[in-house]
Amino acid sequence: MGAGPAGLAAARILSEHSVSVDVFDQYPRAGGQYWRHAKNEPFPAESFKTTLTSSRLNWLFECSIWQIESEKSGHTIYAIQNGRTIERTYDALLIATGAIERPLPIPGWTLPGVMTAGALQSLIKGQGLIPGERIVVAGSGPFLFPVIESLQKSIQQSSSSNPSSDIRIVGIFEARKLSRWLLNSVGLLLNPEKVIDAMRFLINLKREKLRVTTGRVITSIKDTNSKNVKRISVMPLKGEKVSNNPTGQELDCDVIAISYGFTPDLTIPSILKLKTVNKEDDEIVMVDSNQRSSKLGVWAAGEITGIGGHEIAIREGEIAALDILGKGGSLTSAIRKIDRWRKQIFATGLARVYKVSKRWFEWNADDVVVCRCEEVSRDEIINSFRELGADSVRTSKLFTRAGMGMCQGRLCHRNVQDIARVFGSESTKISRPIGGAVTLGELSD
């Protein structure tokens, strides 16, 4: 389940052996979020091209898996593909459903022109479109880099094809100071190539006369009198709190791309009731060294077992596939496990460097919508803890409806969890009993 880096890496190994494999994905093409590409574009990763045409793999794209039932005879997946019901039973499942981007609710974040960094990247990569002229990229974490790179590339292309075009990045704001990289010194020592990556990126920025302002966060976005133009307030972040020293600044722009990293998409694991653990405040699927989950016959790989990027995801997919083939103890597997370990040390350090402050909701005194589907505000959620007796995300949700709307908390669960933690609650496991889109009519067939 999932044709991103982890799923594809597993499929590549499985397709080299005589097993029959179905690959499910909700998108029309393989690649996941990381290798998202337009229909007419070649697949972005050369080494997977033969996998995509392998005759042993049966691709089930645009599939919505809404339920899985596990019995002794196997695991039965119930899915909908173009209105058609799919019901198939498998000996082994590999879940590689990836992560969801995490924006933070900032007053004004629902205005047009404000989007997640991932959404901006999809527009650029998928449709070759830059949706404005004065662009701000803000948030925290390594995902800002590739987004800025694609943005720069696209700006260059557009100015070479149209010399009068004047699209510019007017600000890049990273919440965390560079000095926090000390928290990842072991990771850097083990992964020296990452230093080179970072240097290359910084040199590139310099060439374009861009700089990243660190230790700053956007605390509000407001409409101005001129069309499409937004005015943002940018304030220094000291530890977990916004400070007024040095003083903040205001800036006009028309596109604001925000990214505060990713959170694992635990929808399918929650249907299977897989055991999860807490890692850096994210709920992740608990797996053993062979990527086996707590349930017999179910493996998990990629971002759902911890946010780490596509390189770890590939290794995890491979390790899982080898174990499914009964080669979990092989040398091939061992070599991949060492590499996974090295990369995981780096990823864990990175998560520490760019850890999002739990107190983001106090950065601005103004109230802000946290759950967009049900329009539940920060103050209503706080009130459910202070006044109504909520003691968890679950009970707060039942009082306020935060997380009960169309997206079933995919966007807000992680953020409500932060508020809940500040009120002393333990974390609520994600529960999404219906995994994907399915209509009553489709169920009635």
Add this chain to the structure above:
Amino acid sequence: MKPLRTEVVIIGAGIVGAMCAYYVNRAGLKAIVIDRGTVASGTTGAGEGNIMVSDKSPGPELELALKSRDMWFEVAQDLGNEFELVAKGGLAVSRGDASSLFELSNSQSVAGVQTKRVGASEIQELEPFISKAIQNGVHYPQDAQCQPMLAAAHILRQLQRRGLEFIGHQEVLKIERKSENLTVRTSTLEIQSDFVVNAAGTWAGEIARLAGSELPIMPRRGFILVTAPLPKYVNHKVYDSDYVDNVASSDADLQTSTVIEGTQSGTILIGASRERVGFDKSISVSVIQRLARQATSLFPILAGAQLLRVYNGFRPYSPDHLPVIGADSLIPGLYHCAGHEGAGIGLSAGSGKVIAQLIKNEIPIVNPEPFSPARFQMAYL
């Protein structure tokens, strides 16, 4: 650790516990409510908020339901209706032979329920999106609904301003009788009181055992399907008349029949599956499919509705499907108020009042005999 002292300890902060607290407080008694979790973390948090008179045959439960339904509106008057209480009305329909539905509604109306027989055109008027195949029905204007979690939370919060104490996250370890007192022990507390009210819902049997008594309360699983928000396709609580037969059944096998209703947030709830499976919380595809099929045949327009989630709640029930309300036969000072099955929200106000009246030695609003725990405890005496 200095023990706390109060007149009444109420175990359970669901809607039944909250209503017990309300009437005990009104009776002028000092009370503490405790719960193993927080407010409404059990069955109350997994229900539709039904306050129904239409699904009950004449008898003690209907008598209590009618009184209780009116008391809900009094509570809302007193504390403020911050829990979406509304008399939306119920509509029971029949696809085939409606004689048993009409027989029931006749007897209900003799018992004091407002009923009105409706034919195809009136049904279409009440529910413009209902299947044209539906020819017969009965409209029950008294049926009401609320948001039960908000109700329990609001009632407890308001009562705290009137002297009630609520302490969450207290799992009861032991209930002991010492001289004139009952002592409730939790992991961190010891509370001495004159009376203990067991309003622990599906866990009520466990609480009775901790006090040295017995109570046959068991969990019965129910699913509710929730759709994505839709325009107002369903105005009333609409159900197949075979639902009524189903409620009174004690067959352990799965039984489903549909109850469909809209909520203020636009979602449509499809409920009423009941099966007895202990505390296993897994969801079964066959039940979901069956409920979906029944819903779309009643309201064809729902075929395009997206299923958003499924709740899975456990309803506490007793062997004769009547709630257990009254004094324990073995332990003086211990009262039970549990086992309301799928009717707990509706019956909670009346049940709480009866408990307060029994504690105060007043004549209760309904004859408490049929609800007495003694009916299950005779064997132990």
